[in-house]
Amino acid sequence: MRYLICIGITLIIIIALLIGANELPPFGNPENPEHNELSRGYIENAMSDTGAKNIVSAIILDYRALDTFIEATVLFTGVIVVMTVLKK
């Protein structure tokens, strides 16, 4: 029974991810959302918005700070999992 539930959940996740991948825009199309005005806006406004000269720092710690927070949480989870597996 447990195996059947596991297999069912895995199949649902696989199908959902494949549906998502099917809807991706084609590669190299100039109308893709990756070619919008966002990247130019970052380059032009990063210093006046955040006061940092390094655009990479301005993006990862100001515009996309929540992403870096989850990244640090992933490191923390990794340490916890290693300690659990090694039983220290």
Add this chain to the structure above:
Amino acid sequence: MNDTILKQVVKIIAPCIQLFGIYVILYGHISPGGGFAGGTIIAASFILQHITFGKAYADSLLNEGRALKLISISLIAYGVLKAYSFFGDYFDLPHTPTGIPGNIFSGGFILPLNILIGIIVTSTIYILYSLFSNE
């Protein structure tokens, strides 16, 4: 390891590595670098001391319990600071000053967040090394 040359060289070189890592973290918003790179450099110096002087000496600097406490406190502080800057816009709380670009004390929350990320990365990499080293 009981090598006199190695011990003397590490005694000289480890503070220099740590100083360079602190510089990379503190200047993360001015020049290339930041918390992830600087934290890795500082953790490399701790791993070097762990290899050279043994586990007992390295544990007196940074052991696993202390490193876990540092990671937890830094994550909570990161969340609180970033929640302030996200909700502060909505509730009209006072803004953090951006300062003059190029000074160390500029860029709002970027400098404290870089320091917190540096602490998290240093502790994580050192914990992973000291867990997997079998002494």
